[in-house]
Amino acid sequence: MTAGGRTIATICARGGSKGLPGKNIRPFSGRPLIAHTIAHALACPGIEGVYVSTDDEGIAAVAREAGATVPYRRPADLATDQAGKLPVIEHLVAHLEGQGLEVARIVDLQPTSPLREPSDIAAALGLAATAGEADLVVSVRAAGDNPYFNLVEQGADGLVHLSKGNGSARRQDTPAVYALNGSIYVWRRPALAHAAVHGLWSVRIAAYPMARWKSVDIDDLEDFEYAQWLHARHAAAGRP
Template identity: 35%
Template sequence: MNILALIPARSGSKGVPGKNTKLLGGKPLLAYTIEQALEVSLFSKVILSTDCEQIAAVGKEWGAEIPFIRPASLATDSASSIGVVQHALDFYKEKGETFDAVCLLQPTTPFRAPHLISECIQKMKTENWDAVVSMLPVPHEFNPHWVFESDEKGALHIATGEKEIIKRRQELPNAYFRDGAVYLTRTEWLEKGSFFGEKLGFVLSNPTTFVNIDTLSDWDKAEQLIQQLKENS
């Protein structure tokens, strides 16, 4: 498969100002994701999509390709990730280059293992999924069969629509949530505006190294994880 690894890193973060180039454990946040992507031999290209020349310079220093500077319209708070990916695909299509799939790797999940990325690719190849996404298990107390939603009158109903709640934890079906580390999607579905397609597979991430950096408290957690990893190495 011809796969494009795309690392999105826009400027203007509000939760953690300048987070993509902010030093985490002595190196820029986005450097972790670039290094992981470059360790995977299954990518045709590893590119950084950014609207910022400074971020681009840091990305290039750490080994990512910088084929373009992303338009400002695709770097706002409301800009969608799918739009960012489609922009990159259109850029290469104009040059006569196409890809079978794109692997979106967000810098905000810096501790994914390279083998997790490879596992997603192999799973797509061997099991013919439209997309493969990294996931983590939902704790049983937040399982959708135990979650309630309120209606317009304030009455609560089981989120799944069932009338009776599942009483025993052991009977709950497995549930998962996206951890943000890997989104691998076939190009035909990305062009239709979907990261998931109709047949979605998943690979489990490591919960002990999970952090998705959006706030300063998330950053503090990442710093603590780095310290723990150093102590355990």
């Protein structure tokens, strides 16, 4: 147990996906999509409980069958397209604390990221334990585009210019840049409460880089089919 309380995993899965209806329980490599993320959390020794927040009874049933705890049905006002994710996580953690659970760290896992591995979660937790002043560790991937090299913005005159820098640098000389992949967020408990009110970028953040192939976030059918192809390809190569 982490000093001051438990390390738990939270998984937020809404039933009303528009990009790919029913995606959270759509069969992916032999089991419902969300079951992969639950399995990742259960396989990580540093996690002491896996909790799912959902408004959908079908998702809840699948989550329980996969080994997660679903403590309640998510309130309707936190299950709309406009509802932010941080208040949803905070609502779940506060509910658990109201039931007597002492929480020190929260590992929020996106159910639409089935290609991460338990080792990624463990590594992110390890970074959180050694990241000094960081309140949050987020998983990232190397970005394909770079604001110092080939990302441009349109000005008021309609012309474009580089987002950063003066364009004189070679690509290999520019700073490394990353994209959030949404897969893993490791929160200190007080930081989550603060960010639920003031936003993600109001806390101090460290990055855990993940391989690009593990970073697919499923939003639509094309993403789903690509993730299935990647999963099969890497499984054939001997990876989980």
